[in-house]
Amino acid sequence: MKYLYIVAAIALIISFVKDKKKTLKGIKRGLKKFQKILPKYLMLLVIISIVLLLSEDFIIKYLNQGNILIGTLSSVIIGSVTMMPGFIAYPLSGVLLEKGVAYIIIGGFVTSLMLVGVVTYPVEKEYFGKKLTILRNLFGFLIAVGIAIGIGLFYGEVL
Amino acid sequence: MKKRIMEYFVFFVFVAFIGISFLIDFNFGQNMGRNFYIFAKDMVLILPPAFILIGLFDVWVSRKTVENSFGKKSGVMKYIYAIGLAATTVGGTFVAFPVANALYHKGAGYDSIITYVTAASLFMIPMSIMEASILGIKFTALRLGLSIPLIIISANILKFIFNKNNYKLPEVE
Incomplete structure (x- = not known):
């Protein structure tokens, strides 16, 4: 993040x-966009804080079950509706791995977590419009399933 | 003005709820507050410089440059540009959404911006390093390697759908 401030x-x-006037115009434009979207971002933070209450125990419980098919499907669904920063998600994945959860399930969880954003x-939708947002996330879901299956095949967990 | 205050209403209610939770030692609310802090300190701080850069991009970069690298004329290179830009975008999708919108209004195609946004969520460099250290390099390499073709294929399907429908992204002023 420091890096972004330095770049900016x-x-x-x-x-x-190079050009004083143009710079001021650029700053003005950037800040205008920022203040317009800020309430939406704050709303997002509120939603995430509530969703994160879905505790790690819940996720561990649901993903740590024998059946690969059900486990993978629930991992992609849980990953889609939750949202958490990497420094929480990866240690959590490490715990799952230690408990013997398959890579395909962890792969589904981690990818959909990043790729599909219900929250x-x-x-x-402010930037992409409703239609593209919905379709893009739908495709993200499919990509997550695809990646999970690929990982599963590679680790010899399916077939 | 009134409308603007209304937009913050839920947020203020939330902050008040967290504040009261800490005063009366209400566990549920305290946890929520902690979760909020984890995200807020990362996300909110990242946004101002990101939007300044978007503003500068708007005034400095010509339509032609964007069209040449991310538009119809750019062949396979646009995917390389899009993924390269994604890997270096700090802040993941939160920053990538407004950037993609700005690129689009300067002439970037749907395939480029969708590749960019999708890759931005999957290719974050610091996160991938952390992943490799916990789940193994093999896992990370697999995840990234598998995602490239899937991202490009789905970006092209979406481009086809949305170009056919003459869909336009909202203009964010």
Whole structure:
């Protein structure tokens, strides 16, 4: 994140030296977009904080079951409706792995977590419109299933 | 003005609820507050410089440049550009959505922006490093390798659907 501030600062300096007026216009435009979308982002944070209450125990319980098919399907669904930062998701995946959960299930969970954003819908639809947002997430779901199956095949967990 | 305040209403109610929870030691609300803090400190701080950069992009980068790299004329290279840009986008999809929208309005095609956004959620470099250290390099390499063809195929299907319908992305001023 520090890196982003440095990049932004350097870009601002270069831009300012080249053209003062244009730079101010750019800043103004950026901030206008920011303040317009900010309430949506805050709303998203509120939703995520509530969803995260779905505790790790719940996820471990649901993903740590014998059946590969049910496990994979629920991993992709749970991953789609939840949202958590990597520094929580990966240690959690490590715990799952230790408990003997299959890679295909972990793969489904991790990919859909990143790829399908049911909770990010309010923000995404502002930029992509409803239709594209819904279809894009649907395809994301399919991609997550595809990646999970590929991982499962590779680790010899299916077939 | 009134409308703008209304947009923050839920957020204020939430903050008040968290505040009260900490005062009366209400566990459920306290946990929610902690979750909120984890995300807020990362996300909210990332947004201002990201939007400044988007604003600068808007005034400096010409339509022609974007069209040449992300538009119809750009062949396979647009996927490489899109994935490269995605891997270096800090903040994942939260930042990628507005960037994709800005690219689109400068002439980028649906396939490019969808590849970009999808890759932005899967290719985050710091996250992938963490993943490899916990789940193994093999797992990470598999996940990333499998995702590239799937991302490009689905981006092209979506492009086909949305170009046919003459769909336009919302303009965010």
